[in-house]
Amino acid sequence: MFRIVHLADYPQHQQQVIDWQWQAFGSDNSRAFFASIVESSLRRDGLPVTFIALLGDKLVGTVGLWRCDLISRQDLTPWLAALYVDESQRGSGLGLQLQQFVQDYSQQAGFHELYLYADFSGYYERHGWQYIGEALDYPDRPVRLYTRHLSSCNLKSIG
Numbered sequence: 001m002f003r004i005v006h007l008a009d010y011p012q013h014q015q016q017v018i019d020w021q022w023q024a025f026g027s028d029n030s031r032a033f034f035a036s037i038v039e040s041s042l043r044r045d046g047l048p049v050t051f052i053a054l055l056g057d058k059l060v061g062t063v064g065l066w067r068c069d070l071i072s073r074q075d076l077t078p079w080l081a082a083l084y085v086d087e088s089q090r091g092s093g094l095g096l097q098l099q100q101f102v103q104d105y106s107q108q109a110g111f112h113e114l115y116l117y118a119d120f121s122g123y124y125e126r127h128g129w130q131y132i133g134e135a136l137d138y139p140d141r142p143v144r145l146y147t148r149h150l151s152s153c154n155l156k157s158i159g
Helices: 011-025 031-040 094-108
Strands: 003-006 049-055 058-066 079-085 113-118 130-137 141-149
Touching: 003 094, 011 031, 011 049, 011 058, 011 079, 049 094, 058 094, 079 094, 094 113
Parallel strands: 079 113
Antiparallel strands: 003 049, 049 058, 058 079, 113 141, 130 141
16 A cells, blocks of 8 residues: 655655655745755765655655754654654554554664654654653753663564
8 A cells, every 4th residue: 555665765755754744843934954954864864864755656754863953962863753644644653653664664774762752742642652751842841751661662664
């Protein structure tokens, strides 16, 4: 059904990924920030990495694996970041498949933990993430911080 692949292999989707990330997670003046991360992820070495979900040839989702996604918690790495599912595919399970793909990729890369933050509750807890407290997003917005211990995950390869 869905294929999850490196954006580096499908660079024609770069601008749509930047637009989605900026519109979903950014502010008026942060498009260049998201463009920088996405462009950096087109290299295939190190972090950040951007993955995309395709349904046939149609781009339907994206997720990133970033070195850091929260300035106030640079001590934690790596981060599942910028998870976005196109409105046409919400409720299809794609968000969970994107999470699982990043977990699998991270474990294969030798990481033992993964982090993320959200400004809502319920979704990530239902999918096995452990809430570990609040942190501050820039400039002073409280967010919920989560971790996932990869060594204890039942992971399967998606791809």
